[in-house]
Amino acid sequence: MANTPFYRVLGVWSVVLLFLIFLVIRLDKETDWFWFIIFIPFLIFDCFVIFFILLRICRHLKDGVDPNRFTIARKCWFLFMVTAKLSFIIILCCRLENIITASYYVVFIPLWIFLLGLGCDATAWVWVLANARG
Numbered sequence: 001m002a003n004t005p006f007y008r009v010l011g012v013w014s015v016v017l018l019f020l021i022f023l024v025i026r027l028d029k030e031t032d033w034f035w036f037i038i039f040i041p042f043l044i045f046d047c048f049v050i051f052f053i054l055l056r057i058c059r060h061l062k063d064g065v066d067p068n069r070f071t072i073a074r075k076c077w078f079l080f081m082v083t084a085k086l087s088f089i090i091i092l093c094c095r096l097e098n099i100i101t102a103s104y105y106v107v108f109i110p111l112w113i114f115l116l117g118l119g120c121d122a123t124a125w126v127w128v129l130a131n132a133r134g
Contacts, residue, residue, distance in 0.1 A: 011045075012045075015041040015042065015044075015045045016041075018041040019039065019041045021079075022037065022038045022041070023038055023042075026038050032096060034093075035092075035093040035096040036093045036097070038093075039089050039092075039093055042089055043086070043089060043090075046082055046085060046089070047086075049082050050079065050082055050083065050086070053075055053078050053079045053082065054079070056075055057072065057075050057076070057079070060075065062071060064103050075080040076117075077117075077121070080117070081114060081117055081118065083122055084110045084111075084113050084114040085110070085111075085114050085118065087110045088107075088108070088110035088111040088114065091107050092107055092108075092111060095107045106115070
């Protein structure tokens with residue numbers, strides 16, 4: 001995180017703070033906003049992330065190389081993970097608004113896939129680093 005520019009960190013924390021403010025307002029029964037409005041900071045942020053991942057994939061395909069040394073498969077993995085998180089948020093909002101009547105077990109499947117993928121990715125990364133150091 002030390003190499004991450006300040007504006008990226010500030011942007012992520014701003015999104016989380018705005019979501020938490022919206023959530024507290026909704027849960028305190030101050031408003032009767034739709035759940036999609038509560039989750040709009042995450043929805044917008046995820047759409048930006050998907051756009052930039054697709055932009056990086058297109059740039060990689062055009063130039064044939066990536067300055068960050070991520071492969072196309074790795075970028076597709078990032079795209080899959082963000083899409084799983086985005087689909088969880090959309091399905092959860094639909095369930096909270098009673099648009100769908102699926103069980104919460106079904107609603108949380110994309111989140112479980114996201115968390116399992118995140119855990120496997122982190123474990124693989126630690127494994128690679130441990131083997132690289134000897």
